[in-house]
Amino acid sequence: MTNMKKNIADRVFDTLCTAIVEGEIAPGSKISEPELAKRLKVSRASLREAIGRLEACSLVTRKANIGARVVSLSKEKLLEIYHVREALEGMAARLAAQNITAEEITQLQQLLKRHTDEVNQADGASYFQRSGDLDFHYHIVQSSHNERLISLLCNDLYHLMRMYRYQFGRVSQRAFPALDEHSYVVSAIADGDGEMAELLMRNHIRRSRRNIEQMIKT
Amino acid sequence: MTNMKKNIADRVFDTLCTAIVEGEIAPGSKISEPELAKRLKVSRASLREAIGRLEACSLVTRKANIGARVVSLSKEKLLEIYHVREALEGMAARLAAQNITAEEITQLQQLLKRHTDEVNQADGASYFQRSGDLDFHYHIVQSSHNERLISLLCNDLYHLMRMYRYQFGRVSQRAFPALDEHSYVVSAIADGDGEMAELLMRNHIRRSRRNIEQMIKT
């Protein structure tokens, strides 16, 4: 089962997506269709299909008759994303408190415990460096059971957030406080207190943003 | 100037977008690429490009090797959108209060006055039936000066909201209260009170959603 036989365009999308997220293709660099098509041994049609989807999740930008460029990262754009996340994930936490299932609660608590162990073991460093933090947020969004919210955060914005985390690094000393904040959010959701869950999630994300503002204030 | 000479795919997108939004192509109906390509007298490649963009703004859904269907509307999906709007437009109002320019404030106030006149003249009915209400929200989002927020609301979700408004109609008796709520939001933004602006905008959208929940509770 779950034997999704993928199209060429799908595979090309996956390839380019990770290549862009991990910086193998430099931010701001131009994407030459003939060259890439030859390197990946696919037709330009399939490649263009893939590029179209990359554009949909904001990993590339296209200009008419000029072509596609890998998105260029900036402090300002990152902060914009944090504002959007504060709004959307705050709402996601609120809805999760209303709609989460019993199984999802236990799964979320298990995830939180696993994170706690990892952070304690690694002394706070390694975990948040990788995409572990995103996993937590990902699960809460899923538990909102709002398909559009899920699509926006887990399909459209997800890869871009990974890209920033990958390339800006995650030097944060906020591992322990962030972990606490996570546990508060889980408690509020488990209690079914949507108002509190949204408040806590928004504060959590706002603190992350402020932390970044501090660190990269040129 | 502003003489954007458009691609074929752009024109096809515009054509199909309005056709779908206005219901000329029925919700849930299948899109046959060969047939449409022949009717519009364009190649399938250009048509597929356009369909890809329609998918990006959720006007059609595509399944691999099966094809594209016009999105089917439902009460549940509409309420999901309202939750997303409450979160995003609330944040937009907050940011607008911080970032709006003097010119934009006067433009917004003029827009509000025009709306008031129209609603009074038409006795509340006609204006909110058309996309006038969306204009107001559109302007506030623009004034947030958050590019990602603007893109999400004014590019991705905008057409879908128009589609619901077009097809579900807008029977609302809430024209006058809604107009009041609009004016409160503008005041808060003009005062630079982001906290208040967000609160008022969220309440406004939540009331719209509750109103819809009442009307279409089967």
Next chain:
DNA sequence: AATTATTAATGTGTCGACAATATATGTTGA
């Protein structure tokens, strides 16, 4: 007659080639 197998049709996915546009190169004139 109902149900499964097999075949025909329709439609989507992919490809290579041509046309339109933008960029790079080279030439001319002041």
Next chain:
DNA sequence: TCAACATATATTGTCGACACATTAATAATT
């Protein structure tokens, strides 16, 4: 030497045709 124009090259946009998957229609078996 530099600027402006003309030419050449490379890239994107568009097209029609073929390969493959899905659906419909037909045939076969119980």
